[in-house]
Each structure stands twice: as structure tokens, then as C-alpha cells.
Amino acid sequence: MVANPSVPGPAAAGSGRSTARILLASNRGPVSYGLGDDGSLSAKRGGGGLVSGLSAIGADAEAIWVCAALGEGDREAARRTDGHLPTADTGGRRVRMLDIPAETFGAAYNGIANSVLWFVHHLLYQTPFEPSFGPEFRRQWAAYEAYNAAFADALAEEAAEGAAVLVQDYHLCLVPGMLRERRPDLRIGHFSHTPWAPVDYFRLLPDDVARQLLLGMLGADRAAFLTRRWADAFADCASAVLGAEVTDGGVALAGRTTRLGVHGLGADADFLRRRAHEPDVDERLAALREQIGGADRKVVVRVDRTELSKNIVRGLRAFRQLLTDRPEWRGRVVHVAFAYPSRQDLAVYRDYTAEVQRVTDEINSAFGTPGWQPVILHVKDDFARSLAAYRLADVALVNPIRDGMNLVAKEVPVVSDAGCALVLSREAGAHEALGEHAVSVNPYDIDGTARALHEALTMPEDERAERTKRLAAAATALPPQQWFLDQLAALR
Known part of the structure; x- marks a missing residue:
């Protein structure tokens, strides 16, 4: 004792x-x-x-x-x-x-x-x-x-x-x-x-x-x-x-x-790049692609715990607003959202996790078709699957209300296969290093976040590749050791 x-x-x-x-x-x-x-x-x-x-x-x-x-x-x-x-x-x-x-x-x-x-x-x-x-x-x-x-x-x-x-x-x-x-x-x-x-x-x-x-x-x-x-x-x-x-x-x-x-x-680039290409990640990447369907579909990825500060619900509402305001994206974009339960011994966190599921179901019910599920939600923690999502992301959505740093914002550009635009809350600590190369958002502004998602999804490939390179460099400037x-x- x-x-x-x-x-x-x-x-x-x-x-x-x-x-x-x-x-x-x-x-x-x-x-x-x-x-x-x-x-x-x-x-x-x-x-x-x-x-x-x-x-x-x-x-x-x-x-x-x-x-x-x-x-x-x-x-x-x-x-x-x-x-x-x-x-x-x-x-x-x-x-x-x-x-x-x-x-x-x-x-x-x-x-x-x-x-x-x-x-x-x-x-x-x-x-x-x-x-x-x-x-x-x-x-x-x-x-x-x-x-x-x-x-x-x-x-x-x-x-x-x-x-x-x-x-x-x-x-x-x-x-x-x-x-x-x-x-x-x-x-x-x-x-x-x-x-x-x-x-x-x-x-x-x-x-x-x-x-x-x-x-x-x-x-x-x-x-x-x-x-x-x-x-x-x-x-x-x-x-x-x-x-x-x-x-x-x-x-x-x-x-x-x-x-x-x-x-x-910063992110541990050597570890992430090595781990992201191991067989279990490749398996999960194939499974996610099958879920997404359609090789030409764009993918918006978020990976978070269902922590109140991560702002998952407003992120989902912003995606719904994108589909409402920009109907041309219906059937052409999928939001892959990983929301891993956190602190479920506290009632407010259980309620928040339930609200994430409720809003997801609402979006899929309102917009989904037999060949397209707008939001793919996973709630079971799986690091290999998270890395697979990093690799295939066209856009990463990181919109916390407030965050000391947020390593997801730093990890995605390091792992991304084809380059990834980053939609990043100005209230994340990571914004201090990454904001110049990201699409910045006010985390409370759903309309503004929807516009930022559209901007990120329509970003020219060469610009996206250049931004990804600069994001990865800034993200790995101070690795853990x-x-x-x-x-x-x-x-x-």
C-alpha cells in the first residue's frame, strides 16, 4: 500500500x-x-x-x-x-x-x-x-x-x-x-x-x-x-x-x-511508415475499399476517441451539410469515421457515444442508396484499421473544440499513399505547426467546415501532394525520442 x-x-x-x-x-x-x-x-x-x-x-x-x-x-x-x-x-x-x-x-x-x-x-x-x-x-x-x-x-x-x-x-x-x-x-x-x-x-x-x-x-x-x-x-x-x-x-x-x-x-515517421505496410494493414485496407465501393469515390477520414473535445458530432453534421449544400457529392464521397469509445464509465461520455451513432444513422437514412453508404462508422479500436484509413484518405478531418496537440493530424500526412488534404481546427495545438498547409476551420462553425470539406475535396492533385509533403515535414520535426x-x- x-x-x-x-x-x-x-x-x-x-x-x-x-x-x-x-x-x-x-x-x-x-x-x-x-x-x-x-x-x-x-x-x-x-x-x-x-x-x-x-x-x-x-x-x-x-x-x-x-x-x-x-x-x-x-x-x-x-x-x-x-x-x-x-x-x-x-x-x-x-x-x-x-x-x-x-x-x-x-x-x-x-x-x-x-x-x-x-x-x-x-x-x-x-x-x-x-x-x-x-x-x-x-x-x-x-x-x-x-x-x-x-x-x-x-x-x-x-x-x-x-x-x-x-x-x-x-x-x-x-x-x-x-x-x-x-x-x-x-x-x-x-x-x-x-x-x-x-x-x-x-x-x-x-x-x-x-x-x-x-x-x-x-x-x-x-x-x-x-x-x-x-x-x-x-x-x-x-x-x-x-x-x-x-x-x-x-x-x-x-x-x-x-x-x-x-x-x-511530433509523429514517429519511421515507425508509422513501417507499420502502415504490414500485412494486417493491407488486409484492412482491402476491406475498407470494399466497404467504400467505387474506385473513383473520394474518402474523408477521421480517427478519434469519442472524447467530448474531439467534436465528432459537429464533424458529422458538417458532412451532412456538405451533402445538403453540394448534392453533386452524393454517391461520390464517403466519410470513414472511426469513433473509439472513451471513458464509458462516465455518463456524459456514454451519451456522447450514443449521439455519434444516432447522427451517423440519421445521415445514412437520409442520403444513403443501395449502392452508397455515406458514413462508414467503426467503434471498435483497431490501430491497423486506423493506419489503413490514413493510407486511403483524400481528406482528413481533424476538428477538435480544443486539443493539446492532436497526433492524428500529424500522422495522416506521413502515412497517406496518394496525398491528403487536411481540414484542421484552429483550436488544435497541431495548428501551430501545420496550419499554414492545412484548410483551417472554426470547430463550432458547421457551415464553414462543410465549405472547407468541399475545398479540400476539390483541391488539385499537385497542390494536395505539395501540401502533404510540407505537412509531413512539419509533423515529424520533433519525433518522440x-x-x-x-x-x-x-x-x-
Whole structure:
């Protein structure tokens, strides 16, 4: 079980385990466990930017990844190993998995991280009705504090003198400040993978909570973001809420400065291009072509989780508006929409997933013919099928309400077989690097998005090919391994 979160843990120099020189902390780790009926555990390794990034430092770098147990399989694995997972399960990495009580984890993760902080930074609240911060919020906030303290205790225990610690994302905003109290010798960085809310929206939070979040992150030596826009928004909040001084290099408060950094995570071109031409992707490509029908039909592709901020419903309505305003596209274009269910333990997400299906059915009923299905919707997560869709896309639709980066926008141009026009929300972090070569849209403007889809579909082939080349170059400028190493070097 985790240490008592109410008691700051001292530096664990005498524990015999304080050997890690580089520490990574995130909610989700690089491995997850399934628990069989017979009590057996099966390990499944994950992927993504953090896994790729950490691999860049080599197995001999004295690194450890601290993460939380997310389910019963994870908790059982953590209990059997005292949290220190077997390297045979983790691809040779040292991983410490924290067995945080399920009730505490649920309140912190679903109650605060996903239902409050995510909503604040993505501007998702319907403010006439929400948020409403009462006793239940305070109970959940106490769990968020305990969850962050558990990470701070573990990092303090595992870190060697003067080690570098890279804390990840909105789940762990309090960790830098807590860890600074426990281990002032450490070099601490925090990286935000989400947007950061503008001041007026951030101040929806209770004043003491807003202060606590900002002070927690200012416990870091360096706070980094995906774009300059998000870094500036954080600095504005620190100034307005805390009275901090914003300097050229960072945010100064109470005699110390937290430097700000920007690292625009890019696509892993080598991996994507190799993976996109493996046999299972070719099989799914053939199946999609058969579903689409008609070799001359244009294809508009989107690949998203049914996350509220991804704006899938408005994207579908924009496609319906295209078919309404431009009847010449009927029978000539298909919208391949992958909407993979997300956070289905929250009612608002279940309702949103159902609305995606409802609008899809409505479009197909209104416009479909025996030989043409306007929208092909897939809801079962399948990475190989996503890559197949990337390859055949004539147009990629990426229209989030707000997004820290959005790697789909960066991946499609890298994988596209024949060149792909990108319709891109100006509220996606990726717009900072890709906007010049995309067709930009206001994500709330359905008519404008329909016009953008028409523009993208009618773009001359030579222009589309040239834009795709420039998009791919911008999208791969900072691949995951270099993204991680740059942060590490800046912290050192």
C-alpha cells in the first residue's frame, strides 16, 4: 500500500533503493495486466510517445518509470511484487506501479482529473448548469491530493541524489510542489499534454484549488507545454491568480523561477511508415475499399476517441451539410469515421457515444442508396484499421473544440499513399505547426467546415501532394525520442 499521503516523506537516501538518475511519472505506465480466473497474470505492453521517448536513453541509464495501477490485474501485480514489476514484463525497463486504493484512484482520476481538470482546460462546461463545487467535489479533491502525494512519496524514495524527474500531465499537477518539499535536491520538470485554460475559464475553479494547482506546478524547475499558446496561458494564470512575475524565460514567485518550455511532440515517421505496410494493414485496407465501393469515390477520414473535445458530432453534421449544400457529392464521397469509445464509465461520455451513432444513422437514412453508404462508422479500436484509413484518405478531418496537440493530424500526412488534404481546427495545438498547409476551420462553425470539406475535396492533385509533403515535414520535426531527450537536456 502507498505511504500515508498526509505525511511528507523525507529523502530516502538510506533506503537502499535510491538509485534512479532519471525518473518518469505518469498515471498510465508502459505495461498493464490482465487477471485470469485462475489467478494468473498476463502482461501487455503499451506504446505511445512516452514509451518511445524513454527508450531513447538506453537500458543502462538508471531510469525508473513510476505509474499507477489502473485495474484489478495491475493492483494484483503491484501487490505480488511490492510495486517493482519484473523487467521481463516491461521490456527491460524498471517500473514501479503504485497500488493506490481503488476508491482514492477513482475519485482522483474520474472525479477530478477527467471530470474537472480536463473540462476546464478543454472549455467543455455548460456553464449555466456546471460546474458546481460542493461537498462531493471536496471529497474528490482530497483524493486527488492523496493520489499526487503517493506519487511524490514514491519518487522521493526512488530518486538518487540530484536526479532528474519528468512528471507528466494534468493527473499529477501537485506532484512537483510536493516532491520539492520532500527532495529539494532533485531537478523536477512537469509536462502538460493538454491545452491550458485562459484565465477567465481557469477561474471557474474554487480560488484555493486554482492556487494549489498553480503552486504545485511552480514547484518544478521547468514546466513545459506542447505549444507556446498553452505556455503563455499558464503564465497568464500564474500572474492573475498568484501575482507571479512573468519573465522572458519563465514565472517567478517567492524568490524562485520556474522556467517555461515548449516541445511540440511530433509523429514517429519511421515507425508509422513501417507499420502502415504490414500485412494486417493491407488486409484492412482491402476491406475498407470494399466497404467504400467505387474506385473513383473520394474518402474523408477521421480517427478519434469519442472524447467530448474531439467534436465528432459537429464533424458529422458538417458532412451532412456538405451533402445538403453540394448534392453533386452524393454517391461520390464517403466519410470513414472511426469513433473509439472513451471513458464509458462516465455518463456524459456514454451519451456522447450514443449521439455519434444516432447522427451517423440519421445521415445514412437520409442520403444513403443501395449502392452508397455515406458514413462508414467503426467503434471498435483497431490501430491497423486506423493506419489503413490514413493510407486511403483524400481528406482528413481533424476538428477538435480544443486539443493539446492532436497526433492524428500529424500522422495522416506521413502515412497517406496518394496525398491528403487536411481540414484542421484552429483550436488544435497541431495548428501551430501545420496550419499554414492545412484548410483551417472554426470547430463550432458547421457551415464553414462543410465549405472547407468541399475545398479540400476539390483541391488539385499537385497542390494536395505539395501540401502533404510540407505537412509531413512539419509533423515529424520533433519525433518522440528527440522530444523526450530535449526535455531531459533542458532540465539538466
